[in-house]
Amino acid sequence: MLFGAPQYLVSGLTVGATYGLTALGFTMIYNTTGIINFAQGEFVMLGGMLSVVLLKAGLPLPLAILAAVLCSALAGCLMERAVIRPVGRAAPVNLVIITIGVSILVRGVVMLIWGKDTFALPAFSGAKPLRFLEASVQPQSLWVLAITLLVLGALKLFFSRTIHGKAMLACACERKAAALMGISVERMAMFSFGMSGFLGAVGGAILTPITLTSYDVGVMLGLKGFAACILGGLGNPFGAAAGGLILGVLESFGAGFISSAYKDAFAFIVLLLLLFVKPTGLFGGPKSDRV
Amino acid sequence: MLTLTNLDISYGRIRAVRRVSMHVDAGEIVALIGANGAGKTTLLSAISGLLRPEAGQVVFDGRDVTRFAPDKIVRLGLSHVPERRLVFKPLSVADNLLLGSYTRHGKTPRSVLDQDLDSVYAMFPVLRERARQPAGTLSGGEQQMLAIGRALMAGPKMLLLDEPGMGLAPTVCRDIFKRVLQLREERGLTVLLVEQNAKSALAVADRGYVLETGRVILQGQSAELLANRDVQRAYLGRDKSREE
Ligand SMILES: Nc1ncnc2c1ncn2[C@@H]1O[C@H](COP(=O)(O)OP(=O)(O)OP(=O)(O)O)[C@@H](O)[C@H]1O
Ligand SMILES: [Mg+2]
Numbered sequence: 001m002l003f004g005a006p007q008y009l010v011s012g013l014t015v016g017a018t019y020g021l022t023a024l025g026f027t028m029i030y031n032t033t034g035i036i037n038f039a040q041g042e043f044v045m046l047g048g049m050l051s052v053v054l055l056k057a058g059l060p061l062p063l064a065i066l067a068a069v070l071c072s073a074l075a076g077c078l079m080e081r082a083v084i085r086p087v088g089r090a091a092p093v094n095l096v097i098i099t100i101g102v103s104i105l106v107r108g109v110v111m112l113i114w115g116k117d118t119f120a121l122p123a124f125s126g127a128k129p130l131r132f133l134e135a136s137v138q139p140q141s142l143w144v145l146a147i148t149l150l151v152l153g154a155l156k157l158f159f160s161r162t163i164h165g166k167a168m169l170a171c172a173c174e175r176k177a178a179a180l181m182g183i184s185v186e187r188m189a190m191f192s193f194g195m196s197g198f199l200g201a202v203g204g205a206i207l208t209p210i211t212l213t214s215y216d217v218g219v220m221l222g223l224k225g226f227a228a229c230i231l232g233g234l235g236n237p238f239g240a241a242a243g244g245l246i247l248g249v250l251e252s253f254g255a256g257f258i259s260s261a262y263k264d265a266f267a268f269i270v271l272l273l274l275l276f277v278k279p280t281g282l283f284g285g286p287k288s289d290r291v
Numbered sequence: 292m293l294t295l296t297n298l299d300i301s302y303g304r305i306r307a308v309r310r311v312s313m314h315v316d317a318g319e320i321v322a323l324i325g326a327n328g329a330g331k332t333t334l335l336s337a338i339s340g341l342l343r344p345e346a347g348q349v350v351f352d353g354r355d356v357t358r359f360a361p362d363k364i365v366r367l368g369l370s371h372v373p374e375r376r377l378v379f380k381p382l383s384v385a386d387n388l389l390l391g392s393y394t395r396h397g398k399t400p401r402s403v404l405d406q407d408l409d410s411v412y413a414m415f416p417v418l419r420e421r422a423r424q425p426a427g428t429l430s431g432g433e434q435q436m437l438a439i440g441r442a443l444m445a446g447p448k449m450l451l452l453d454e455p456g457m458g459l460a461p462t463v464c465r466d467i468f469k470r471v472l473q474l475r476e477e478r479g480l481t482v483l484l485v486e487q488n489a490k491s492a493l494a495v496a497d498r499g500y501v502l503e504t505g506r507v508i509l510q511g512q513s514a515e516l517l518a519n520r521d522v523q524r525a526y527l528g529r530d531k532s533r534e535e
Contacts, residue, residue, distance in 0.1 A: 163396050166386050170379045177377035179341060180370075182362035182394035182445065 006135040008256040009249060014141040014210060016248020017148040018044065021203030022225025023232065023240035024155070025196030031172035031235055032192040035095045039079065039103035040200055041222020046072040047201025048213030049110055052119040061122065069201040075106075076197025080190040103218065111215040123209040144206045151202055152241055159237075168192065172235075200225075220264065227271045233284025242283065247271075292317040292449055292481045293338070293369070298347035300330070300337045307333040308505045310347070315449070320475055320482045322492035322513070324526055325502035331485045332374050334502070335451045338483075339371035340364045352448065366394050370447035374454050374485075376438040380427030384418055387426050387437055391444030399446070411440040414470065432463035439470065449481040450474070456488060468495050489526035493517050501526070 022044055029037045050068030055061055083098055090098075124143045129136035159165035170178040171188045179185050204213065204221070211217075228247045232239025247267050254266030274282065293315040300308040308330040315321045325331050336342040338349055340361035349357045351369050359367075379387050388411060392404050412419040415436040421429060426437055435455050442450060452471065456464035472495055474480045486492035493499050493513040501509040501522060509519065516522050 163389060163393065166382060166390055167393055169382060170390050173381055174377045174379050176341065177373055177379065178390075179361045180339060180365070180373060180377075181390050181441070182365035183390070184360070184362055 004134075004256055005253075006133045008252040010132070010135050010137050010141055012249035012252030013245055014138075014144045014248070015207065015252065016228075016245040017144050018203035018207040018221065018244070019224045019228045019247050020241040020244025021148060021151065021199045022221055023229035023244045024152075024237055025199040026226055026229045027235060027237050027240040028192045028196050028199070030229075031237075032168060033084070033189045034092060035084070035099065036092075036226070037193070037196065038096060038099040038222065038226075039106060040196060040225055041218030041220070042103045042106040043072050043076060043197045043200030043218075044204035044207075044221045044225070045110065045213065045215065045218030046075060046106070046197075047204030048121070048208035048217065049114065049119065049204075049215065050201075051121055051205045051208060052213065053114060055121065061124070065205045068205055069198055072201030072204075073194045073198035076193040076195070077190050079197075080193035084189070084193070085186060103222070107215055107218065114215065116215060118212050118214045119208075120212050121205070121208040124206075138210065140206075140209045144210070147202065147206050148241075151199065155237070224267060227267055231271055231274060231281055233281030236281070236283050239281060239283030243281070246282070292319075292352060293483065294348075294350040295334075295338070296348040296350070298334070298337060298349070299345045300333050300342060301345050302333075306505065308337070308344075311502070311505070311507055313500050313507060313510070315481055315483050317448075317481055318475065318479055319498065320471065320484060320496045322489075322496035322499040323483060323485045323502060324487070324489045324492060324499055324516075324522075326487065326525070328504075329502040330505040331502055332453055333505075335371060335453050335483070335485060338364075339369065339451060341371075362394060365445050365447075368446070368448035369451070370442035370445045370449070371451040372438045372442045372453060372455065375457065376431075376434045378426040378429070378434050378437050378441070381425055383423050384426055384429070384437055385422040387441050388418070388444050391441035392446075394445055404444075407444055407446065411443050414443075414473070415440055432459050432467065435459065435463075435467055436470075439467075443474075447480070449483070451483050451485075453485045454487065455484070456486065456491060464491065468492075471495055487526075489522060490517070 022040055025040050025043060026037060029035055047068055050071050051065045054064035054067050059067065079102055083102060084095065087094065087098065123140040125139050127138065129138055159169060167178065167183045168188050170181065171183060171185055175185055224247060225244065228243035229240040231247055232243025250270050251263055251267045255263040295311055295313050298308055298311045299306065311334060323331055333342065337344045340359050343358050348355060351367060354367065356364055356367065379390065388408060395404065417433055418437060418440055426434065429437060455467050459467065468491060471482055471484065475482060484492055484496060493516055496513050498512055499510065499516045500507050509516065509522065
């Protein structure tokens with residue numbers, strides 16, 4: 001009856017890793033600024049699309065990906081500076097609408113320049129599947145999981161070991177006091193957007209060899225990332241990453257055992273059910289004291 | 292050391308502080324007294340750059356710092372210990388203190404920062420004991436010590452203290468005020484101390500100002516203010532009745 005379970009697990013974890021990175025991006029911005037950035041999915045799309053474009057332009061694959069990721073991080077910084085900071089302390093609803101506007105704009109521009117086609121990236125190290133238990137694992141899946149773990153580890157070090165990471169946490173939990181310490185809250189906000197751009201783009205670039213990419217993949221990936229961070233408890237980075245993996249696996253099992261027609265709906269149904277039972281998410285505290 | 296001239300501060304259309312002028316000389320402890328909503332916190336926030344005054348001037352250490360960003364003001368040596376302490380609750384006590392030195396990070400030699408940390412720990416030994424604990428697990432009094440220690444880590448010449456005794460038991464409160472005196476004696480710190488409790492504030496301060504609905508209505512030496520009828524009626528009445 002569980003025939004194929006290891007297979008679904010592996011493919012679920014692979015996609016889930018990207019959801020997790022996207023969800024981390026949401027969390028980062030939410031924690032430092034209180035904004036839900038609905039352009040998050042576009043960073044994922046940019047990571048994949050720019051890698052494709054730069055590869056076509058003649059850069060070797062690793063360099064193309066690195067450049068694409070850095071460009072997306074820059075796009076994040078630019079977004080904060082150009083459209084978020086000028087509106088200052090606008091109501092959260094307005095800020096959310098602005099991020100939706102940015103996402104439509106980015107998608108439109110990418111479509112105008114590179115069209116509506118679907119693009120592929122070559123796998124990082126060959127496409128010959130490896131046997132693992134009963135599953136056949138694409139080497140790219142291993143890359144995805146390894147790179148995601150590496151990024152998570154680096155983030156953990158950044159927040160627990162560096163004064164800048166701690167300053168970011170300080171902005172998240174007590175903004176006024178952070179400003180009084182001389183921490184520039186604006187610069188931290190910009191940095192969080194840059195970091196989200198980076199995280200989303202990494203997720204997009206490493207997943208593209210498996211799922212392909214096009215100008216509009218950001219819509220669904222963004223929604224899934226958002227679902228993942230709600231699932232893990234909004235504002236909790238560990239929860240966001242775990243939420244992404246769980247969502248990916250649930251989705252993959254749902255598609256495998258029930259019907260792939262409902263693949264996308266499945267994740268959201270589970271999310272809704274969970275929110276009825278535990279509104280703060282799986283790893284959310286009993287009561288959030290964030291404003 | 293700090294001179295305010297005709298400060299006006301508003302929240303949108305609501306004017307919270309009107310034409311306030313005051314000064315604090317180097318080495319002085321000056322109390323700023325006023326009831327709920329008098330505008331004390333608003334005034335401190337404008338001095339430390341969290342709010343921008345509409346009109347008027349703030350001069351610190353001979354320099355016009357009106358409308359400077361908070362980080363510049365901290366760098367010049369003016370640290371603000373905010374109302375309700377606002378410690379970084381999920382972070383450890385040690386990390387809170389580290390963030391206090393944020394503006395000096397990479398500029399001041401490590402050995403100086405370590406020395407300053409030691410002197411904060413020497414003043415508040417309980418912080419050393421709790422160094423690895425999340426700040427949110429400290430008691431109210433300990434959090435106040437942490438908030439003061441965190442401000443000291445910026446290496447200030449002057450402290451703005453916003454109601455350090457708020458919500459603390461009288462003995463803890465007295466202890467905190469004693470530390471304020473100790474800070475002046477040991478480090479020559481200048482202090483502007485905001486309090487609702489006029490009696491305990493004036494007991495440590497050299498001079499005081501009384502703020503009412505955004506205006507300075509009285510000022511003078513602490514002893515004068517304590518003897519003043521209006522002050523006694525408005526700000527000491529409650530204390531007296533409690534003693535009896
Ligand atoms: N963020 C704000 N927006 C609008 N009005 C405000 C804001 N903060 C304070 N006020 C108003 O400004 C006035 C002064 O407030 P402030 O907090 O400075 O008083 P305070 O003297 O510090 O009082 P307390 O002793 O209760 O701390 C009050 O009338 C208050 O309602
Ligand atoms: Mg106040």
